[in-house]
Amino acid sequence: MSTEEASKMTDTTETHEAEPAQQGAISDFGIDTTSRSAGEAIRDYWSSVRGGELGSxxxxxxxxxxxxxxxxxxxxxxxxxxxxxxxxxxxxxxxxxxxxxxxxxxxxxxxxxxxxxxxxxxxxxxxxxxxxxxxxxxxxxxxxxxxxxxxxxxxxxxxxxxxxxxxxxxxxxxxxxxxxxxxxxxxxxxxxxxxxxxxxxxxxxxxxxxxxxxxxxxxxxxxxxxxxxxxxxxxxxxxxxxxxxxxxxxxNISTVGSWILCLLAVGGYAAVVLSRHYTRLRKGLVASPTALVLAKIGGLALLAAVATFALTQNRSPTNLVVISGVxxxxxxxxxxxxxxxxxxxxxxxxxxxxxxxxxxxxxxxxxxxxxxxxxxxxxxxxxxxxxxxxxxxxxxxxxxxxxxxxxxxxxxxxxxxxxxxxxxxxxxxxxxxxxxxxxxxxxxxxxxxxxxxxxxxxxxxxxxxxxxxxxxxxxxxxxxxxxx
Amino acid sequence: MSEPILELRGINKSFGPVHVLHDIDLDVNPGEVTALVGDNGAGKSTLVKCIAGIHPTDSGEVLFAGEPVHIKGPRDAADLGIEVVYQDLALADNLDIVQNMFLGRERTKGGLLDESDMEQAARKTLASLSVRTVKSVRTQVSSLSGGQRQTVAIAKAVLWNSKVVLLDEPTAALGVAQTRQVLDLVRRLAEQGLGVVLISHNMNDVFEVADKIACLYLGRMAAVVSTKDVTHGQVVELITAGRSGDLGIARPEAATI
Missing domain, CATH: 1.10.3470 (ABC transporter involved in vitamin B12 uptake, BtuC)
Structure with a gap:
């Protein structure tokens, strides 16, 4: 972890601040100014997990x-x-x-x-x-x-x-x-x-x-x-x-309603995540790699679609009634x-x-x-x-x-x-x-x-x-x- | 120098029967480091807390930029541009550097936190103070060293375009190199035109960065002297006995309650 970060600190090629006077100082925030590849981001996450940041x-x-x-x-x-x-x-x-x-x-x-x-x-x-x-x-x-x-x-x-x-x-x-x-x-x-x-x-x-x-x-x-x-x-x-x-x-929500909910949830998530992502990129702040962000959204969309599809099937144990919908x-x-x-x-x-x-x-x-x-x-x-x-x-x-x-x-x-x-x-x-x-x-x-x-x-x-x-x-x- | 930015006139403060501060007068000039020294229990921290609005004063007047002001709480002090860096570091461990620096005064856009704006501002401030030891402004404070924490706490004060910064024993728990960093930072604050009040027990630190020294003795202002006019020994006498030659309280016996 330490060698990785050290190398990142030294090869800060990208500095986003315009003023040359501040460049020397800015480059000290190595992690904040270097964009990471997807692989690096995943490695960083893994090292933070090993460091005890388990979350959920x-x-x-x-x-x-x-x-x-x-x-x-x-x-x-x-x-x-x-x-x-x-x-x-x-x-x-x-x-x-x-x-x-x-x-x-x-x-x-x-x-x-x-x-x-x-x-x-x-x-x-x-x-x-x-x-x-x-x-x-x-x-x-x-x-x-x-x-x-x-x-x-x-x-x-x-x-x-x-x-x-x-x-x-x-x-x-x-x-x-x-x-x-x-x-x-x-x-x-x-x-x-x-x-x-x-x-x-x-x-x-x-x-x-x-x-x-x-x-x-x-x-x-x-x-x-x-x-x-x-x-x-x-x-x-x-x-x-x-x-x-x-x-x-x-x-349960009707089948149409279920799909609308699915679209709203995925669309809302995508809108929030992407707007934040692009704001950070525009302002020259370090952000997760775009590929990773898109993969996250894609994964969620897939999961939501599968869940919605499954829940909109008839799950009634008998033939007398139809139970379906989220x-x-x-x-x-x-x-x-x-x-x-x-x-x-x-x-x-x-x-x-x-x-x-x-x-x-x-x-x-x-x-x-x-x-x-x-x-x-x-x-x-x-x-x-x-x-x-x-x-x-x-x-x-x-x-x-x-x-x-x-x-x-x-x-x-x-x-x-x-x-x-x-x-x-x-x-x-x-x-x-x-x-x-x-x-x-x-x-x-x-x-x-x-x-x-x-x-x-x-x-x-x-x-x-x-x-x-x-x-x-x-x-x-x-x-x-x-x-x- | 120029007009004092902060003037205290006849500040008194008691906690119940204990009269902690007696008629304190003090001027803080912009661009100067004023060291506040005194033995344990002399009232240094109480004085700082009175200025910061944490303790209400019993009597006396506070003038800010020549205008009398009433400081009723930490927020009033902050609004005036008075920032305090406490001995026990008022930082939340579970938040990162940016979040700590903007704590209580978050920048919002449309009711929501404007994270990217705050992150840029925090980075710029740290850079302007030539802080070199932090790898990311998104580092959690819990994983910073003592010196880095002190730096963040001081940078927080600068971020707000403060006029006066009060530092309560900023080097007390630091190693040699870290103390060096913080003292440099203190000097840079003064060079940026802020009025700096430095509370310290360490005479070396005081003589190194302070322009003038204010000695508290048993809750009274024993003397306010220019650093270049006094020696270590004289300041130590002022701290321990309240007087040194012509300086200090005339009859120290009278000062005891």
């Missing part, structure tokens, strides 16, 4: 291994019906995990995301069942406490100037107070807004009051389990019979992934988030409002948890007192960590959550098909998580020794 590579490899193993062990695993089913099963955990990535990036934890998602789901179910009359659904006392909670959330986010949090909590308050007639869309909006209000209060307690997030969210984890019970009633279940809600996790959860996860990645990578907010996760004091001295950033991630996590809850309730068709309890949260944290997000903060990407979520879904699904008892499933899942954590720790150590 282990999880991706693990996913491939799992797919191969389960396909060879079970005939029904690698069938269209099961793969589509897999996407729908893994979606809710993946979405909650994506929200948690924001929290984990700051080195914080949100243990209450699971039960908070249960609260949002039960509010949504109460709203739909009672035709928008939450007062009737909850009973007087509970309803007033609920509204008081929302008012508090609005107030606290106004205090912290976290406008998004204030607006979302305000919307929830309006829907509750006005008794807006029930409608699946309003119900889902209400769930997300209630999620945001939960995040506002968690975030305030952590960021402003200064209670460790572990303690705050541990306490709230218990509180929300209680609240779900209160909303649903002991032993009861809230059924969701609304067709729109049912479609969220169980419906499940709705795919665009849902994709959209969340794209928006989230965009926010993290391309906006100042995202940059500040990484900075706070890396060095809180440095961020504060750079004039970043650390408290607001810390509060905001909990709002994002709880809102994402609400979206995950919608998907989960849609899949199950009802909300029971255990909604979001059990191991929902731990699976979500596990998904983020397996994907490569560090629990120490500052390191992680949104796609980690998606890859990690896929790993967990494949394990649960594959073990189920192999007729393994849940005892084995839990143990295997736990061991995979342990493996992922060890890889993280080892690569971290490797990176620490490789540095300097």
């Amino acid at each position: 590579l282990p999880a991706l490899l693990g996913l491939i291994v799992l797919l191969i193993v389960f396909s060879s062990l079970s005939e029904s695993f690698f069938t269209l019906g099961n793969l589509a089913n897999l996407l729908q099963q893994g979606a809710s955990i993946t979405i909650i995990a994506m929200g948690l990535v924001f929290v984990l990036l700051l080195g914080e934890i949100d243990l209450s995301a699971g039960t908070a998602s249960g609260v949002t789901a039960s509010v949504m179910a109460l709203d739909l069942i009672n035709g928008g009359n939450l007062l009737g659904g909850m009973g007087d006392g509970v309803f007033y406490v609920f509204c008081g909670w929302l008012v508090l959330a609005v107030g606290l986010s106004l205090l912290m100037r976290l406008w998004t949090g204030a607006v979302l909590s305000g919307i929830a308050l309006l829907i509750a107070l006005l008794g807006v007639p029930a409608n699946a869309w309003i119900g889902m909006l209400l769930a997300i807004c209630v999620g945001a209000s939960i995040g506002c209060i968690t975030g305030y307690l952590v960021a402003k009051i200064g209670i460790p997030s572990f303690v705050v969210t541990l306490a709230l984890f218990l509180v929300w389990s209680g609240v779900v019970l209160q909303f649903i009633g002991q032993g009861g279940t809230l059924g969701l019979r609304d067709d729109t809600i049912f479609q969220v996790a169980n419906g 499940p709705y959860v795919v665009p849902l996860v994709l959209v969340l992934l794209v928006i989230g990645t965009f926010v993290l990578d391309r906006t100042s907010y995202g940059r500040h988030l990484y900075a706070v996760g890396g060095n809180k004091e440095a961020a504060r001295r750079a004039g970043i409002n650390v408290e607001k950033i810390r509060m905001s991630v909990f709002v994002i996590a709880s809102s994402a948890a609400a979206i995950g809850a919608i998907v989960y309730s849609s899949k199950v068709g009802s909300v029971d007192p255990n909604a979001g309890g059990g191991n929902t949260l731990l699976m979500s944290v596990g998904a983020a960590v397996i994907g490569g997000t560090s629990l120490f903060g500052g390191k992680g990407r949104l796609r980690d959550a998606v890859i990690g979520g896929a790993v967990l879904a494949v394990i649960a699904n594959g073990m189920g098909l192999l007729k393994q008892p849940s005892a084995v499933v839990f143990m295997v899942t736990g061991l995979v998580l342990l493996l992922a954590a060890s890889v993280d720790a080892l690569s971290r150590r490797r990176a620490a020794t490789a540095a300097r």
Whole structure:
């Protein structure tokens, strides 16, 4: 590695700065001014991997291994019906995990995301069942406490100037107070807004009051389990019979729609990547070789086309009905992934988030409002948890007192960590959550098909998580020794 | 020299019952390196933090380019053109050099980060300071050496066309060659017309780069002297006893609280 870079430093033939006076100095940034060939770029990537910058590579490899193993062990695993089913099963955990990535990036934890998602789901179910009359659904006392909670959330986010949090909590308050007639869309909006209000209060307690997030969210984890019970009633279940809600996790896009989605996704990716690539080339900055960029886009296009083609085939096990098309959860996860990645990578907010996760004091001295950033991630996590809850309730068709309890949260944290997000903060990407979520879904699904008892499933899942954590720790150590 | 760029008049600061700074007066001239020396606990770092807006002052006046200003936070100081390079290096390890240099003041285009623009600007600044040791401005800070980090932190200050740069013990943890680099860099900052305040314990460093020396003693400004008028010994006396011959506080006993 060192000889390679040294040679690159000496043969800097291309300097893009025009002023000759600066040439001597510019040539010192050897890597920045020398264009690399595709081979060199791949070698550089490989050396950074060996240096401990693994990212989501282990999880991706693990996913491939799992797919191969389960396909060879079970005939029904690698069938269209099961793969589509897999996407729908893994979606809710993946979405909650994506929200948690924001929290984990700051080195914080949100243990209450699971039960908070249960609260949002039960509010949504109460709203739909009672035709928008939450007062009737909850009973007087509970309803007033609920509204008081929302008012508090609005107030606290106004205090912290976290406008998004204030607006979302305000919307929830309006829907509750006005008794807006029930409608699946309003119900889902209400769930997300209630999620945001939960995040506002968690975030305030952590960021402003200064209670460790572990303690705050541990306490709230218990509180929300209680609240779900209160909303649903002991032993009861809230059924969701609304067709729109049912479609969220169980419906599929039409064949034409699927192909349009495929085109949009690939086209969008190509447009973003190419525009960035050519901007860098135009400005004389070093960029990945054009061939490599085109190969990446081509590879993605091929993958997307194959997946779309497969999912638009009829995968119904019987001849009575036709099931085909890309499940709705795919665009849902994709959209969340794209928006989230965009926010993290391309906006100042995202940059500040990484900075706070890396060095809180440095961020504060750079004039970043650390408290607001810390509060905001909990709002994002709880809102994402609400979206995950919608998907989960849609899949199950009802909300029971255990909604979001059990191991929902731990699976979500596990998904983020397996994907490569560090629990120490500052390191992680949104796609980690998606890859990690896929790993967990494949394990649960594959073990189920192999007729393994849940005892084995839990143990295997736990061991995979342990493996992922060890890889993280080892690569971290490797990176620490490789540095300097 | 010309008009002072930064003037402090009668700055007082207490932490609870502890009176840390007593009526501090200090002028910082553009194009000059002012060394701020004093023993541990003399109030050097507190003074810097007051100027940087991290601690509010209790009383006193700050004039910037002749105008009285109120610095309420790090952002106010940055807006004026006052940059601080801290002892414990305010850099985020998980970000690269460019990201660190623009932290908190990212350049955006249409609401999105303008990475290529920032990368060019960062490279130009480092080049103008003749920084020669960094191979790529996209290197993560975690993989830089102590001296390189210090360089990045100082270059960050220059990037913002700052008028005043405060350096808190920039050479404290560095080896010989790296100290050399940083001191050269400090000199170049002054040559570019910035007002530089250098906090240091190292008399060699101070005598090498400073134009004038300000000695703090138990929270009071003992003396502000021109480097060429004093010897090592006199400065050490000022630091340890608050006075040296005619220089310094008249009766050091009075200074103790």
